[in-house]
Structures are given as structure tokens and as C-alpha cells.
Amino acid sequence: xxxxxxxxxxxxxxxxxYMDRGIPxxxxxxxxxxxxxxxxxxxxQDAVLVGRAGLERLVVDPHSTVFSVKRxxxxxxxxxxxEIELFHFPITSDSQQVIxxxxxxxxxxxxxxxxxxxxxxxxxxxxxxxxPVNQAVITxxxxxxxxxRQATKDAGRIAGLGVVRLVNEPTAASLAYGLDKRKQGLxxxxxxGGGTFDISILKLKDGIFEVVSTNxxxxxxxxxxxARMIALVIATLKQQTGVDWxxxxxxxxxxxxxxxxxxxxxxxxxxxxxxxxxxxxxxxRVEIPMTRPEFENLVRPLIERTLPPVRQALADAKLQPGxxxxxxxxxxxxxxxxxxxxxxxxxxxxxxxxxxxxQVVALGAAxxxxxxxxxxxxxxxxDVTPLSLGIETLGGAVAKILLRNSTIPASATQMFTTxxxxxxxxxxxxxxxxxxxxxxxxxxxRFKLRVPPLPAGMPRIEVRFLIDANGILNVTARDVRxxxxxxxxxxxxxxxxxxxxxxxxxxxxAHAEEDLSERLxxxxxxxxxxxxxxxxxxxxxxxxxxxxSDECLRIETALNELKRVLPSDSHELIRRKTNELNQATQHxxxxxxxxxxxQALEGKKLExxx
Amino acid sequence: MPxxxxxxxxxxxGLTRRMSLDPADLEKxxxxxxxxxxxxxxxxxxxxEQESSLEQSARLNDAxxxxxxxxxxxxxLLTLEGHQVExxxxxxxxxxxxxxxEWREWLAELRAxxxxxxESAHRVEVQQELSSAKTKLGQRLETSLAELQALFLRWDHxxxxxxxxxxxxxxxxxxxxxLAKRSYLQNLVNEVSEPLEG
Numbered sequence: 169x170x171x172x173x174x175x176x177x178x179x180x181x182x183x184x185x186y187m188d189r190g191i192p193x194x195x196x197x198x199x200x201x202x203x204x205x206x207x208x209x210x211x212x213q214d215a216v217l218v219g220r221a222g223l224e225r226l227v228v229d230p231h232s233t234v235f236s237v238k239r240x241x242x243x244x245x246x247x248x249x250x251e252i253e254l255f256h257f258p259i260t261s262d263s264q265q266v267i268x269x270x271x272x273x274x275x276x277x278x279x280x281x282x283x284x285x286x287x288x289x290x291x292x293x294x295x296x297x298x299x300p301v302n303q304a305v306i307t308x309x310x311x312x313x314x315x316x317r318q319a320t321k322d323a324g325r326i327a328g329l330g331v332v333r334l335v336n337e338p339t340a341a342s343l344a345y346g347l348d349k350r351k352q353g354l355x356x357x358x359x360x361g362g363g364t365f366d367i368s369i370l371k372l373k374d375g376i377f378e379v380v381s382t383n384x385x386x387x388x389x390x391x392x393x394x395a396r397m398i399a400l401v402i403a404t405l406k407q408q409t410g411v412d413w414x415x416x417x418x419x420x421x422x423x424x425x426x427x428x429x430x431x432x433x434x435x436x437x438x439x440x441x442x443x444x445x446x447x448x449x450x451x452x453r454v455e456i457p458m459t460r461p462e463f464e465n466l467v468r469p470l471i472e473r474t475l476p477p478v479r480q481a482l483a484d485a486k487l488q489p490g491x492x493x494x495x496x497x498x499x500x501x502x503x504x505x506x507x508x509x510x511x512x513x514x515x516x517x518x519x520x521x522x523x524x525x526x527q528v529v530a531l532g533a534a535x536x537x538x539x540x541x542x543x544x545x546x547x548x549x550x551d552v553t554p555l556s557l558g559i560e561t562l563g564g565a566v567a568k569i570l571l572r573n574s575t576i577p578a579s580a581t582q583m584f585t586t587x588x589x590x591x592x593x594x595x596x597x598x599x600x601x602x603x604x605x606x607x608x609x610x611x612x613x614r615f616k617l618r619v620p621p622l623p624a625g626m627p628r629i630e631v632r633f634l635i636d637a638n639g640i641l642n643v644t645a646r647d648v649r650x651x652x653x654x655x656x657x658x659x660x661x662x663x664x665x666x667x668x669x670x671x672x673x674x675x676x677x678a679h680a681e682e683d684l685s686e687r688l689x690x691x692x693x694x695x696x697x698x699x700x701x702x703x704x705x706x707x708x709x710x711x712x713x714x715x716x717s718d719e720c721l722r723i724e725t726a727l728n729e730l731k732r733v734l735p736s737d738s739h740e741l742i743r744r745k746t747n748e749l750n751q752a753t754q755h756x757x758x759x760x761x762x763x764x765x766x767q768a769l770e771g772k773k774l775e776x777x778x
Numbered sequence: 779m780p781x782x783x784x785x786x787x788x789x790x791x792g793l794t795r796r797m798s799l800d801p802a803d804l805e806k807x808x809x810x811x812x813x814x815x816x817x818x819x820x821x822x823x824x825x826x827e828q829e830s831s832l833e834q835s836a837r838l839n840d841a842x843x844x845x846x847x848x849x850x851x852x853x854x855l856l857t858l859e860g861h862q863v864e865x866x867x868x869x870x871x872x873x874x875x876x877x878x879x880e881w882r883e884w885l886a887e888l889r890a891x892x893x894x895x896x897e898s899a900h901r902v903e904v905q906q907e908l909s910s911a912k913t914k915l916g917q918r919l920e921t922s923l924a925e926l927q928a929l930f931l932r933w934d935h936x937x938x939x940x941x942x943x944x945x946x947x948x949x950x951x952x953x954x955x956x957l958a959k960r961s962y963l964q965n966l967v968n969e970v971s972e973p974l975e976g
Contacts, residue, residue, distance in 0.1 A: 332821065376809050540821040548813055574843055577817065577836035634836055637817045 172303040172332055172541050173293050174340075174533025177282060177320065179238040179362030179389060180500065182206050183530035184289040184304075186296075187538035192344060192531035195296045197288070202527060204292075206362075208284045209233035210271040218288040227425060230417040231258070232271045236391050239363045240267050240278040241323075242316035242663065250387065266664055279664060280672055282323035290329055298688065298739075303330045305537040307529050309364040310336035311384030311477075311554045313600050314612045314641050318663050321640070326672045332540055334638040337361070338368035339379055339551050340532030341498040344523055346372055346547075347535065353493030354380075356481075358511050358519070359529075360474065361499035363389040367478045369485045369492070378550045381484035381573045383477035390431075390501040393467045397427035400466060401442055404456055418447050434463050435503050464506045471507055478514060484573050495519040500526050550575050553635050555610075560597035564606045569633060572602065579634040583648070590621045596631065598641065598658065613658035617645055631656070688739035696730055696746045703727050703753055711760035719755060726752040781815070781834045786858055787841035796937060797855060797930035799845060808842045848926055849960060852953050855933075861950040871959050881911075881966050912970045915963060922960045929953050 174185045174192070181203035185194045194202040199220035207222035210232045217225060226233045239251040245259065245267055252259055258270040269276045286304075293301040306329075308320050317334055324331035338357035345351075351372050359366040366384040370377055401423050406412050413419040426444035433440035442456040482489060495511060497519045502508065511519050523531065538544040552573045558566035559582065569580040584594050594617040601609030619627045628648040635641055643656040664672075703723065706712060712720065726749040733745050781790050788795050791807045813819070815838055820831040844850045855861075892904040933949045 333818075373809070376812070378809075539818055542822060546813075548816055548818060550812060550816070575839040577832055578839050578843070579836040580840075634832070636832060637835075 170293075170297045170299045170301045172305060172537040173289075173301055174530055174535070174537045175286065175289055175304045175306045175329075176337070176340075176530035176533055177238065177286065177306055177308075177323070178206055178529075179236050179364065179391065180206055181362070181526065182285050182289060183527060184293050185527075185530040185534035186293070187534045187543060190347075190544070192347075192534035192538075194527055194530060195289075195293050197292050204285065204288055205235075206238065206282075206285050207233060207235045208237075208271075208276075208281055210274055214272060214274065216274075216284055218284050227418060227421040230421045234269055234271065234276070234281050236363055237269075237278050237281040239387070239391070240269075241282065242278075242313065242319035243267065277664065277672070279319050279323040279669075280326055282320070283326035283672075286323055286327035286329055290327060294688075298743075300685065302328065303332050303537075305333045305335055305533045305540065306331050307337045307340045307533045308334050308639075309361070309384060309386055310338050310359075310366040310368050310382040310551075311364065311386050312336075312639070313386075313555055313610050314639070315610070315663050316386070317638060317640050321638070322664050322669045325669055331638075333536060334640070335533055335536045335549070336366070336368065336379075336382065336551055336554075336639070337364075337529045338366045338382070338498060339370070339377065339549060340530075340536060341496060341523075341528045342368070342370050342372075342377055342532065343535040343547070343549060344528045344532035345496055345520065346377060354487065354491060355494045355496060356478075356492045356515060357496045357498055358474070358478070358502065358507075359384075359498035360501040360507060361389050362501070363387075363391050365389060365474050365477065367474070367481045369481050369487065375546045376548050376550065378575070379552045379573075380487075381481045382552055382554050383481040383484070384554070385473060385477055388470065388473055389499070392470050393431060393501065393504075394424055394427055396466055396470065397431065397442070397463075398423050401427060401454075401456060405446075405454065413446070416447070422447065430458060431463070431504075434458070434460050435505065460505070467504075468506070471504070471510060474510075475514075489515045492517065497521050498525050498528055551637070551639070552576060553578060553639055555600040556602055557612075557633060557635065557641065558599050558601070558609065560599060560606045566599055566601075566604060566606055566609055570635065574635075576635050576639060577637055579632055581630055581632045584617060584629045584631060585627050586619055586622070586624050589624050591624065592619055592621050593617060594619055594629065598633070598643070612641060613663075615643065615656050615658045617656070618654055620647070620650075685737070685739065689737050689742065692739040692742040692746070693734060696734055696742050699746055699749055700727065700730060700734075703749060706753065706756055706760060709760065711756060714759055715756055719752075723749075723752045723756065781811075781837045781841075783837065787844055787854060788858075790838065790841045791845065794937070795855065795858070796934045797851065798927070798934050799851070801846065804842070804846060808838070808846075811838050848923060848930070849957065852926060852930075852957055856950055856954055856957075859946065859950055861947070861954060871955060871962065874959055874962055878962055878966065881915075882969075884911075885969060908970055912967060915967045915970060918963050919960065919967065922956055922963065925956050926953065926960075929956065 171186050173195070176183045183194055183202055183204065185192050196202050197204045197219060204219040205223040207219065207226060209217045209222040209225040209229060211217055211225065222233060223235070226235060240248050244265070245252070248267060260268050260270060266277050269278070269281065290301055304324060306320055306324055308317055312320070320334060321331045338359040341359065342355060342357050353372055355370045355372060357366070357368045357370065359368070364384065364386045365388040366382065368382040369380045371380055398420060402412070402414050413423070422444045423442075426442045430440040430442045437460070439457060439459045442458060443454065445451045445453050492515050495515045495517050497508065497511065502525050508519060535544060535547070536549065539547055539549070553570065553576050554572060556568045556572045557570040557580070558568045561567045569582055570578055584596070586594060595614060596617060597606065597614045598612045599606055599609040600612050603609055617629050617631065619629060629645055630648050631643060631645045633641060633643055641658070643658055645654045645656050646652070647654070704727070707720070707723065726745070730745040730749050733741050736742060791804065791811070793799070812835070815831055815835045817828065817831050817835055820828045823831070844854050888904055888907060892901055929949060929952050933953070936945050936949055
């Protein structure tokens with residue numbers, strides 16, 4: 169059985185990893201190595217390009233290319249106003265619905281875009297293992313709310329991946345760092361990624377990873393740094409040449425590429441220049457120099473926005489910054505020297521950066537996958553819910569029923585009754601957030617409780633709110649008088665219904681698995697044909713006279729066996745028979761070591777023969 | 779040893795209703811039960827076992843959350859022992875009445891003066907006053923914790939001696955008073971912590 173993989177579905181890049189005998193490893197992408205750019209693009213033929221190929225189209229075809237879609241997951245259009253300004257692709261939706269992106273003739277919801285990225289990672293893993301991969305642990309920002317988590321799970325389903333667990337990114341990172349089970353003490357994980365910021369404080373003791381508190385900002389990351397730099401470049405151009413490029417999408421993407429490059433250079437250098445050619449008739453070269461202090465002044469306000477969440481997490485954990493034993497940095501944006509200094513200043517410690525900040529989350533996801541598969545034992549993660557759960561009461565106020573930082577799974581029960589005689593249903597509105605009024609919290613969903621018609625106040629319906637180990641809410645209700653259970657269908661405020669997910673699945677990926685096994689069989693057949701050809705050639709050659717008739721018979725038997733199974737759809741069977749033939753011809757191959765067929769018969773060097 | 783919903787939180791941890799809990803011991807019990815019950819251990823098990831693990835693990839976490847916090851633990855004990863907790867809004871505890879009144883008045887004046895003045899120096903001053911008030915109230919909250927812990931010892935003593943229901947009720951009533959007082963102090967802390975308008 170193929171292992172459960174660990175996936176970091178990031179704002180900028182995504183990765184897939186697995187556990188190789190106790191050591192987590194990344195499975196690389198053929199185009200882009202360990203990191204797969206979280207970009208999809210629809211080309212002129214309406215084909216969907218994912219990863220590096222998608223990213224390359226961002227400049228030439230910005231209107232048909234989506235990046236940073238994670239910022240739109242589980243959100244309504246009103247809610248994502250600020251993010252939408254970063255994008256060029258057309259966004260459509262009614263105010264209460266899931267956002268829809270129009271790329272050429274195709275329409276995508278954010279979970280579908282993510283599903284394409286997940287499918288790419290799934291295929292990479294399948295090629296790597298040579299068998300279907302159907303299960304994954306996927307990471308999400310710790311501060312993701314219920315709707316954002318649900319949307320991530322939907323994306324997995326659409327991609328044909330069973331999401332066996334959602335793990336919070338900073339916690340996953342701590343698992344990768346904490347593989348050494350002797351690690352004890354209090355650890356802070358500061359995770360600044362492409363689009364989200366998380367801070368988590370954990371207590372490590374005898375293999376238990378207990379999250380004490382978590383906080384964050386799901387609108388803050390490297391993307392915002394880029395946006396500030398782009399705005400500066402556009403303003404500079406306008407001032408110097410009088411031309412405003414802000415509505416020229418291709419220009420904006422060229423500038424984006426240039427500022428990202430300059431940003432990366434400023435990590436190691438004191439100065440860099442933002443260099444690019446404008447898409448005008450003369451392809452005018454632009455070079456805007458920037459020193460590190462200038463860069464830091466520009467982005468300092470963004471980085472300082474991580475401070476209030478850090479303070480809140482410390483306060484919730486009832487800890488002073490100096491009490492932490494270790495601090496870990498996660499996320500590409502923590503490469504900025506300014507971030508390192510800030511973290512050092514807050515905690516009075518040099519933060520850990522031994523593990524690659526782009527990869528550590530995926531590595532941790534692989535560890536959690538291995539824990540679930542029963543491979544890694546005596547490590548246990550106890551995570552928390554990042555936001556308080558509440559229900560709407562009279563006057564639009566919120567009654568909190570589960571407080572933030574409660575260890576999950578967690579549950580709370582509430583009793584409901586009626587206000588009017590004969591009332592047959594009670595509407596319940598569930599929200600998430602810390603504020604006192606419904607309008608300041610995030611609406612998770614609404615549901616109707618069915619109530620038997622009785623005098624007001626008589627019915628007693630007990631509702632149980634349970635947040636599972638994924639941080640996702642489940643609701644069940646029971647009539648206390650009769651003991652009858654009723655199923656509760658929470659209609660997500662900005663989510664997809666099961667039926668919608670099902671439809672997307674059928675439309676886009678219904679045959680993905682069949683396709684895969686077919687492809688694997690084609691590959692196996694191709695390899696087998698090469699071996700058959702080489703064997704036949706060897707048997708007809710001079711070396712064949714040097715072997716015994718017994719050996720010759722064995723080879724011929726294996727050869728015929730392989731020919732017999734060649735039309736089979738089972739890549740496993742074809743591969744087994746190919747291996748048997750390779751075994752049988754080993755001696756013959758040794759005999760003709762110097763001959764020209766050497767490469768072909770060794771079997772292992774098939775790549776060169778092809 | 780499965781956790782069932784008819785079990786109280788104390789017996790879920792194999793404890794009696796003694797209120798002076800050693801946090802380290804409670805944590806040890808919590809970790810060891812978590813290792814047994816957490817859904818991670820049941821990923822490869824049957825659907826029924828998975829559901830039961832989710833239920834039990836949620837209940838374990840609910841129990842730990844309640845028992846580890848002395849105030850939540852005290853409230854839970856009152857419910858468990860059938861002690862009638864006074865309804866919220868039934869009035870400020872008499873010994874706090876005057877103090878709460880004075881705090882409220884002071885706060886209202888302070889906020890009014892802050893919003894009347896736009897000068898930032900003045901606002902900083904007000905902010906400082908608020909934060910020193912918060913510290914003072916924080917100390918009062920500390921005191922209420924000490925009071926509660928003293929009552930926990932009394933309760934344990936009564937429990938160990940096999941005290942009669944009326945004897946128990948006396949201590950429970952005292953615990954109830956401390957909780958009510960604390961809830962008012964906490965409200966004041968929240969009010970002081972609210973940011974200034976404007």
C-alpha cells in the first residue's frame with residue numbers, strides 16, 4: 169500500500185513529502201524541484217497548466233493565471249475585498265456565495281484551483297511510488313477558521329485525495345523539529361508564509377506536543393511585502409515618466425517578478441536593484457536601486473503586524489517571552505533579516521533555522537501521516553482550536569460556548585427551547601471569533617432544529633457542538649424528552665455543499681485514477697518491450713552459443729511469460745514478469761558484457777536506451 | 779478504561795472530588811489517557827472505534843480544561859454537588875458593592891475626559907492610569923485565587939472526614955461567593971482593558 173503523504177498546500181508554493189524509514193523527505197516535481205508554485209493557468213487551448221508551467225504564464229497571460237488562491241479559500245467576496253485587489257483575474261460571485269474565478273471559458277472556485285495543485289502533487293507522489301496515492305495529511309494555517317479548513321478538505325476531495333487529517337502548519341513544523349523525542353520544554357513557532365502569519369506556543373514533554381496557545385493573521389505574508397514594493401515601483405515610474413502602469417496587468421506582473429528577485433537578493437546583500445523591461449514599444453529597461461534599510465523601512469509596518477498576535481499568544485499561554493526554551497522560524501518570509509532580528513528581540517534568543525523554512529511544514533505533515541499510519545509511535549500532537557466558537561443570541565450578541573485555545577477534539581452542549589406556543593423549529597447561527605457581536609465575528613453557518621409543537625418553553629433540545637481533530641465543527645442534536653437524535657446539516661456560509669463538491673469531482677477528476685493505472689501500465693509495457701527486444705537480440709547473437717540449453721530454456725520461458733502478460737492492464741504484473749526475465753538473463757548479460765547490447769540487457773539503464 | 783458520559787470529570791481521571799489538585803499529576807494523567815484515546819491511534823480502526831475515540835477524546839479534553847483551571851473546577855464542583863449557583867445579574871456581592879460603584883464612576887470620568895481631549899500627551903496619561911488600574915485589579919484577582927485555594931483545603935478536609943451534606947453545603951456556599959466576586963472583578967478588568975475610543 170502506498171504511504172499516506174504529507175502535503176503543504178502553501179500560498180506561494182506547495183510540497184509533498186513522505187516518511188522514509190523514520191526520516192521525512194520531499195518528493196520533487198520534474199519541472200520545479202521540491203517546490204511546486206501554487207499557480208494554475210488556462211492556456212489558449214483551454215488546458216490547465218499547474219506549477220512552474222502556470223507561473224511562467226503569469227507575465228504573458230495574467231488574466232488567465234491564478235496565484236495565491238489560498239487567500240480566497242473559504243471566504244465570501246465581501247470578506248476578501250482586500251485580497252482581491254492583489255489579483256487580476258476576473259472574480260464573480262453573489263455576496264453570499266463562494267467566490268468564482270473566470271479563466272477563459274472555465275469557471276473555478278478556490279477549492280477547485282487548489283485541487284489542481286493537489287492533483288499535481290498527487291501525481292508526483294504516484295510516479296515516485298509507482299502506485300496510486302489516495303490519502304494525505306494536508307497542512308493549514310493554525311489561524312484558519314472552520315470555513316477555510318472545510319474548503320481545504322473539499323479541495324482534497326475534488327483532487328481525489330482523502331484528507332485523513334488537517335494539521336496546523338506551525339505544529340507540523342514543530343513535529344519535524346521535534347523528531348528527536350528527547351526534546352522537552354516550551355517552544356514558540358513563528359510562521360510567516362506567503363499569505364498567512366501564525367504563532368504557536370507548544371509544550372514538549374516525553375513525545376507529547378501540546379499546543380498551549382495559538383494566534384495569527386490570515387491576511388499577512390510575503391505577498392503583502394511584494395504588493396508594497398510593486399506600489400513603490402509604480403509610484404516611482406509615474407513620478408519619473410508620468411506614465412501610470414497600475415492598470416497594465418502585464419506590466420504589474422513583470423514588476424512583481426522583478427521585486428521578488430530584489431527582495432530575495434536583499435536577504436544576503438545590503439543593496440539590490442529592481443530591474444525589468446517595460447512592455448512598451450521600446451522595451452524600456454528600468455532599474456530602481458534599493459538598499460536594505462530602504463527595503464526595511466518600506467515593509468517594517470507589515471512585519472510589526474505580527475507583534476500583537478505574538479503578545480496575545482504569550483498572554484493566553486500565561487508566559488513571559490523569556491520563559492520560552494526555543495524559538496523556531498518557519499515560512500519563506502522569515503528569511504528576511506529584519507524578521508530574524510525582531511524575533512530575537514522579542515524572545516531574547518537566537519531562533520532555530522536549521523531546517524529549510526520552505527520545507528519544514530511539509531516534512532512535519534509527513535511525520536503526522538506516519539503517526540496516523542502507525543509508523544511513528546510515542547509521538548502525539550495535541551492541538552487547539554484557534555478561535556472561540558459562539559452562537560447568536562438575542563440582539564445580535566454572541567454567547568461563547570467553546571473558548572479559543574481549547575485542546576481538540578473539544579465539545580460543548582447547549583440546551584434550546586421555544587419562545588412561542590406550537591413553534592416547530594429553532595434557528596441557530598454559529599459563529600467563530602473573539603468579539604462580542606455577531607457582526608464582528610465570522611459566520612460559520614446556520615441550521616434549523618426541528619422541534620415538536622408544544623407550549624413555549626416545553627421542548628428541550630440538547631445540541632452538541634464538537635470540534636474534531638481537524639479543527640472542523642460537527643453538530644448533533646437530541647430531543648431530551650424523547651431521546652430522538654436528529655441530524656443537523658450546517659449550511660456553510662461561504663462553503664460548497666457536498667453535492668457541489670461531488671459534481672466538481674465528477675466533472676474534472678472522475679477518471680483520474682483509471683488514467684493513472686492506465687498510464688502506469690503503458691510505462692511498464694514500454695519498458696517490457698525494450699527488455700524483450702534486447703533479449704531476443706541477445707539470444708540470436710554469438711554469446712547465446714556459450715550458455716547451456718537449460719539456461720536458454722529458462723530465458724525463453726521467462727520471455728514467453730512476459731510476452732503473454734504484455735497486453736494486461738496490471739502494471740504490477742508486467743513489472744514482475746519483466747524482473748523475472750531480467751533475473752533469467754543475468755548470466756547471459758554478464759557473458760556479453762563488452763558487446764553492444766550490454767546497455768539494453770542490464771535492464772537498469774533503460775532510460776538511456778529509450 | 780473508556781470514558782463514558784455518565785462519569786464525572788474527576789472519576790474520568792481516576793480522582794475523587796478533592797479540590798486541591800496537583801497540576802503535574804493531573805497533566806500526567808491527561809497525557810497518559812490522551813495516548814490511549816486520541817483519534818490518531820484509531821485511524822486504522824473500524825468506524826465505530828474511530829467515533830468512540832473522537833467522543834472519548836473530546837470528553838477527556840473537556841474534563842482536563844475544566845479541572846486544570848481552579849475557577850472552572852470550582853464551578854464544576856458546585857454543579858456536581860447540586861449547589862444552586864446564584865443567577866447572574868442577581869446583584870453585586872454586598873462587600874463589593876461600594877468598590878464596584880467607585881471603579882465604574884472613575885472609569886466613566888476617565889473615558890469622558892480622554893475623548894474630550896485630543897491632545898496625545900493627555901491620552902498617554904489616561905492610558906497609563908488605565909494600565910495601573912488593571913494591575914491593581916489583577917492583584918485583587920490573585921487574592922480571590924488565594925481565597926479559593928484556602929476553601930479547597932477546607933473542602934478536602936470535610937470530604938476526607940466524611941462530612942455531612944450540611945457541612946459540605948457551608949463550604950460550597952463560600953466557594954460560590956468567591957466565584958461571584960471574581961466574576962465582578964473580571965468584568966471590571968475587561969472594562970479597563972477596552973481600548974480608548976477615537
